[in-house]
Amino acid sequence: MVSPSTKLYGLIGYPLGHSISFYIHNAAFRALSIDALYINIPIEPESFSKAILGIKYLPIYGLNVTIPHKERIIDFLDEISVISKLIGAVNTVYLEENKWKGENTDFGGFLETLKELKLDKDLPCLILGAGGAARAVVYAVIEYGFKEIYLTNRTYGRAERIAEEVKKNKNIEIKIIPWQERHKVDEKLILINTTSIGLDGKSTPWNGNFKSIAFVYDIIYNPKETPLLSLAKENNVPFKNGLDMLIYQACLSWNKWFGFIGPFEIMKREAEKLL
Ligand code: ATR
Numbered sequence: 001m002v003s004p005s006t007k008l009y010g011l012i013g014y015p016l017g018h019s020i021s022f023y024i025h026n027a028a029f030r031a032l033s034i035d036a037l038y039i040n041i042p043i044e045p046e047s048f049s050k051a052i053l054g055i056k057y058l059p060i061y062g063l064n065v066t067i068p069h070k071e072r073i074i075d076f077l078d079e080i081s082v083i084s085k086l087i088g089a090v091n092t093v094y095l096e097e098n099k100w101k102g103e104n105t106d107f108g109g110f111l112e113t114l115k116e117l118k119l120d121k122d123l124p125c126l127i128l129g130a131g132g133a134a135r136a137v138v139y140a141v142i143e144y145g146f147k148e149i150y151l152t153n154r155t156y157g158r159a160e161r162i163a164e165e166v167k168k169n170k171n172i173e174i175k176i177i178p179w180q181e182r183h184k185v186d187e188k189l190i191l192i193n194t195t196s197i198g199l200d201g202k203s204t205p206w207n208g209n210f211k212s213i214a215f216v217y218d219i220i221y222n223p224k225e226t227p228l229l230s231l232a233k234e235n236n237v238p239f240k241n242g243l244d245m246l247i248y249q250a251c252l253s254w255n256k257w258f259g260f261i262g263p264f265e266i267m268k269r270e271a272e273k274l275l
Helices: 023-031 045-056 072-076 082-086 105-118 132-144 158-168 179-184 228-233 243-258 264-274
Strands: 007-013 036-042 060-065 092-096 099-103 124-129 149-153 176-178 188-192 213-218
Touching: 007 023, 007 045, 007 149, 023 036, 023 243, 023 264, 045 072, 072 099, 082 099, 082 105, 082 132, 092 243, 099 243, 105 132, 105 158, 105 243, 124 132, 132 149, 132 158, 149 158, 149 179, 176 179, 213 228, 243 264
Parallel strands: 007 036, 007 060, 124 149, 124 188, 149 176, 188 213
Antiparallel strands: 060 092, 092 099
């Protein structure tokens, strides 16, 4: 529904061609007869500061933030949640008491799926990657209750930095495994891919065997089945892709914008049409 009083929401990032947020949010607005419109607002990194200041003066009621602005946006907000601060990234911006506030619903979205999957907390988990997405995943696995966490990344220093921060903030030891040695881990474990390897539909971040893998979670949702997930399937290992995480983070953004969690099934149905 669009009317003269339609409220605007949107996604800032660059580029935005790949994003399905536009479709899932608008489908949910239509289904619930909410007089709102979700638009793509591509902002090139060079124009970021000016564009954000401009947006603050426009009647826009909430934003999602994606690559490459999730970290930079923080400096422009009046307040961010504790978890956003720990992760160092915000993906949801909302207006409250005349203040621009930031939340990280990637964290909550991933956590929600872990609860649904009821993965065994007593198993160790091995997280592949130490980029922006990994930070939300690391804090979510801690919150879920995994006690033994391994982290491996091509650039060792990035993994080290996350481990240091987690030690400082949560007093939890994350064990770092050098990228080249990741396949040597032979304990029964849960494998979580947060790297971008597999987005191309051809590459896999895991070439080792699957004998000791209890579950594979790849946070990529497009393609729906990455080569990593195909390998899990061939080896009869249960697996999950990133679609539900994506939908939950969108639903949780609604909680900040409207005070209730967005309609998961409606958004998921719309996403599945597109993927
Ligand atoms: P995001 O915000 O999606 O996590 P990112 O911060 O750019 O994006 O992180 C991408 C992750 O994929 C990183 O862990 C990156 O490893 P580096 O820290 O070494 O860059 C990982 N990655 C991407 N391409 C890779 C490749 N070809 N081999 C190994 N790791 C790769």
